[in-house]
Amino acid sequence: MKAENRLLPEWFDLVRSGRIRLPRFQRYEVWGQGEITGLLETVLHGLPAGATLVMDVQGEEKFASRTMSGAPEPTERCREHLLDGQQRVTALWKSLYGLYEDRTYFVYFKPDEEHGGQEKPQIYGQARWWKAGIQHPVWCDDPREVFKRRYLPIHLMKPDDNVFKQIRKWCDRATENNLKASRDLEESILEVREHFTQFNLPFLMMPASTPADVALEVFIKLNTVSVKLSTFDVIVAKFEHTTGQSLHQLANDLTNEVPQVERYLEPEEAILSVAAMREGSAPSQANYQKLDLSRLSQEWTYLVAGLKWAIEFLEAECIYDGERLPTTVVLPVLAALHDDMPKLDDKRREAEALVRRYLWRAFLTRRYENSASNRSLQDLLGLRDAFAGQNRGIPVFDEKEFPLPTVEELMLAGWPKRRDTLSRGILAIALRAGAHDLISGEPVSASHVRLRDCHHLFPYALLTGDGQMPGSETYCALNCALLGWEANRILSCGEPAAFFRLGAQRSHIGAQVIRDRLSTHLVPVEQLSVGSYAKIDDADDRAEKIRVDYQAFLRARAELMMEPMHALCAGRNWPKEGLPKAKKPKAKAS
Template identity: 40%
Template structure:
């Protein structure tokens, strides 16, 4: 079988997606990238770096597999000529980002220096949502050209290849930028960015029409599961073996035994590299890991790294963060590991360090600090927080700056998505609720690592109940409408109205209303609004309770569990 390698520019890919000549075999998984992946991809392209090749299967007169269009692309068109076997995430992100058809996200070109690459512009995104009764997406300023340009932002779809984007940009620029000379200068930069996209080459390998279904499936599986090349970790293992005559595999295995809770948060092999780079005051990148001497230094500082791991896991458990599944951002794990490796032990000095790290933890959850440039920001935060803990005279750590990384307002909390999604804010809200204890609504048990696997995501206002009231799915599946309860409680509540199942709880506990109130409060759930059955009032009041607790933790590091 011959596999042909060919070039194809982005506008040509878009033409084929628009006319539905290129589609996906239905057996492929659905769109999986989060917005951080999409942002990273666009900035890679702006730096004129490659994204790798994709794989297609040429189609003859009959499709070998049932097919579907990529998300956001037309579902009708010309005769299908190829199936995309590998590259779905990249092409979907390119299409949706440059056509502005994500439902909850808009991508922008920022006319600011990128702190990681040094480029004079970069791509980033903001969340979008609608509240009940809204005609336009929030935040409203993102709909106004003048407000956008005050922030030096241009909608990314205006930089897409094609005449249509050119025409839309001219109208937008006229509305956004009053000064003609400034408008001309901006147009020149925008043209440079558009040229990068227009000339971007995404090469592909093609399987011929004669390829059998079985062979095509076999190639697809191997393309997505093969791991033949040595990983970065494997190379560091070899460095340690050569320099110290010890097995890093055995050391990491011992770490798993000493601190079994670690695997709930992070892959130990990855954490060892990331945290060690921070301890060596180097960026956590492949270039650092593969540099001469990295493995040897890692081994020399192994004991302090292990100490950091143990204290980090204990700290997360104390904050009632129990696993990666509910972790708003995993960048905090290696940063905390490196910080706890050197933090004071005992008495007031440790108490002060814990307060600083608690403040850092919750700010990382509730701010956008780690939504881009995570490697460089992780190193910056480690160095700045380490100096603060050591009481060294140093500027305020960037992550504590409200102007650069503001905490979310009530509307943003209300709009946060269901926490099973990879949505930072949605998971942050759930984590904050569990921080209060997360008592089960029926049996009163406190949430713990042991009983967490037996808990389920429960709609406080059941979805069936809200559907009967005509509430849209987008408003039903909100983080503020979620609590983790036991599966027995979840089944018992079913689709009952809140006032009904709360009445059952009152009958079921000898302590009556005081006990039920306490159980709800342990999730930061307002009792009166639940009893009244007013969903919108409930969302607003719970957002206020969450926000009050968020400010205590993020601004002062106060671990008050009473409210």
């Protein structure tokens, strides 16, 4: 194949008419402001932007296709498929036609010190946003304000014969109808526009006789200039070739049917990981490449049903999103288990207790600290065997190798916002207790959790100030509660006892109600009812008292966590079900 020249006006004519389109398996836009700005400056500086790859279309298309992003409805039949170069052509089309809602691009001139201070055209991308039905900043749409800033709108540079009237009208408004200034400005814009009308974006043409699988392989190997194809992008292409279906469309269907999935992980990752698990493979990039795509198509409804059930199970355990999920490893395990769940009520309840036991041991042990993918597959296979009545053992249940944490280990766990399994596991136990909001009294829920944030129970300012402690020691999971913004703001600079003064300040609440609501976070109220540190005159004594109270609080809360932790890890539906009481030994006959 030999590269052929094609100027930007011809590219735009092909896009506008629909004679060039994208194979449906092509990924969506992935370029950001940096790549778009870089390409526009490449055009302005007369530099090459690399060759594209197109496939000739004669008669029926070998691939189902779609129009470019921002392109109008096609008026002519498709004659070419753009296999490589989508990001470049789309960026030029959308920026020059002003189709980016979140950014507007301008040309400005800057002295080039390396070439004697000669002015060189540059690109500036201004972020845009909507407020009260108006797009801000409003100066971007006011020619006078733009001209004051010595900017030229990039949309006036488009290689379109209809743009000349727009240019003159814009220049007249920018110069407030000063005829000479307007014509000078118009001449400057037309001079810059020449860079775009004369820009050559060459292409390589694959003949229409090229077999579809060969074109697909070339597409995978050749892509891309700056942002490589993801594993999912590659599988989308292979899936379409194998099944004739669009995996992009199926992913959209998934988010429509199970919209909650996006709260936990990317739908693409959910699809691949569950598909691998269903095939008996560990969820890894290498195994994703080996997926049986025909099977994925045939079992799609089961995969969706599995994800729906998995998320419903997590929500029933008060895990409402990925920010609070201790480890994402469990989600594909649960989804892949769905088909194996017993249908009869009694057996199903037993199976759900086993799944709960698995889930919480995954959250609270070090099982998935290493080799998480392979270990999750081992646990899945063990759970499947258990459902089938084959007790070969489930590795995560091995209490010698993966013991539950001690009180001391709970006290050392870090802040739940960090991606640490045990830290988030501790927060998850607190949410399982109800975690009522201190002000509204509303229990934690899928809708309400987004209004909460992690809050220090012993305030950070107190511990690092009078307590003379390093900040890292304040960020303990046991010193964290998920509270609403109002309580967060009121309590962030006080003493622990300020929680109860909050109740007094809110006469409709009262201190006892605050105590009751704190208990739904598994907070030891007595150890939090401390303060009056300002009465201790000696700074060192004051710091020592604060540190002693803080450690006592952490230990008391860790001890409060022990019973629910053991109950949940035994598969009990805590707090409705606690640990079964040990039977008392029978007295020996005298």
